[in-house]
Amino acid sequence: MDLAAYEAKLAKMAQEVAERFGSQDDERKKRQILDEYLFQENGFHGGRAEYYHPANSFMDRVIDDREGLPITLAILYIDLGRRLGLQIQGIGLPGHFVAKQVTESGEQQVIDVFDRGKEL
Numbered sequence: 001m002d003l004a005a006y007e008a009k010l011a012k013m014a015q016e017v018a019e020r021f022g023s024q025d026d027e028r029k030k031r032q033i034l035d036e037y038l039f040q041e042n043g044f045h046g047g048r049a050e051y052y053h054p055a056n057s058f059m060d061r062v063i064d065d066r067e068g069l070p071i072t073l074a075i076l077y078i079d080l081g082r083r084l085g086l087q088i089q090g091i092g093l094p095g096h097f098v099a100k101q102v103t104e105s106g107e108q109q110v111i112d113v114f115d116r117g118k119e120l
Helices: 003-018 027-041 059-065 070-083
Strands: 088-093 096-102 108-112
Touching: 003 027, 003 059, 003 070, 027 070, 027 096, 027 108, 059 070, 070 088, 070 096
Parallel strands: none
Antiparallel strands: 088 096, 096 108
16 A cells, blocks of 8 residues: 555545635534535445445545445544544444544534434
């Protein structure tokens, strides 16, 4: 795997999202823009048909195939969120892994990245 190439891809993805932010957008709106970019426009989704396929576990393949496990999609989501100045954390639930955004005001939103960013 060419780490530098994938680091550049992640930086470009974050830049493309950041360019969509308005000056008045709050943290919640910025996350919604990230969700739209990842899940609607670029089709990132959970690998349901072949859940246990090895490709769903490798970040380079997740980025290329736009499909992954809950934890690999959450890692991508957390990384992009941090590059955008958002506080996003991972949460391990029994049998599932999700992400959570915490805003400066203390508001929290749990997000199922496996289910295309569905708010829980």
